[in-house]
Each structure stands twice: as C-alpha cells, then as structure tokens.
Amino acid sequence: MGEPARDVMAPFLFRCPTTGMTVQDFVAQDEADDIGDLGTHHAIKCIACGRVHMLAIRRLANGGLTALDPDQGD
Ligand SMILES: [Zn+2]
Numbered sequence: 001m002g003e004p005a006r007d008v009m010a011p012f013l014f015r016c017p018t019t020g021m022t023v024q025d026f027v028a029q030d031e032a033d034d035i036g037d038l039g040t041h042h043a044i045k046c047i048a049c050g051r052v053h054m055l056a057i058r059r060l061a062n063g064g065l066t067a068l069d070p071d072q073g074d
Helices: none
Strands: 009-015 022-028 040-045 052-059
Touching (some): 009 052, 022 040
16 A cells, blocks of 8 residues: 655645646655745746746645645635
8 A cells, every 4th residue: 555755745736827727736845844834935847837936835834835825815
C-alpha cells in the first residue's frame, strides 16, 4: 500500500491568472517547512497555462498550504 512521493511533497491550490482556473500543485516538503502564515514567494510552473507564476504561498490554520488570494473567496 505505498504512497510514493506523497510524504515529501506538500500540495497547495492557486488560481492561474492566465486561465482563471483553480490549479493544484506541489512544493517539496523542505520548502513547505519554510512557509509561514505570512506567505513566501515561489516561482511555480503552472500546469494550466505552462507559464511560471510568482505565488505567495502561505500556511493555513489547519497546517495545509494555499496560494489562493483570501479576497477571492471560494
Ligand atoms: Zn497559469
């Protein structure tokens, strides 16, 4: 029942500014460990549009990660 790589990658959601789609991507767990609730900028290769976006990834109260703008709701 192995779950390869899941343990070392931390998922987060962001909204692609080009397509408007909500996209799930991952950062390495060691990068995720450096992310606090104020957010840390990462260059993320977007799987929706193929471009690189600079995203402020921040930690949620539940310990997960998100790069969604809190003002966008959803
Ligand atoms: Zn994109």
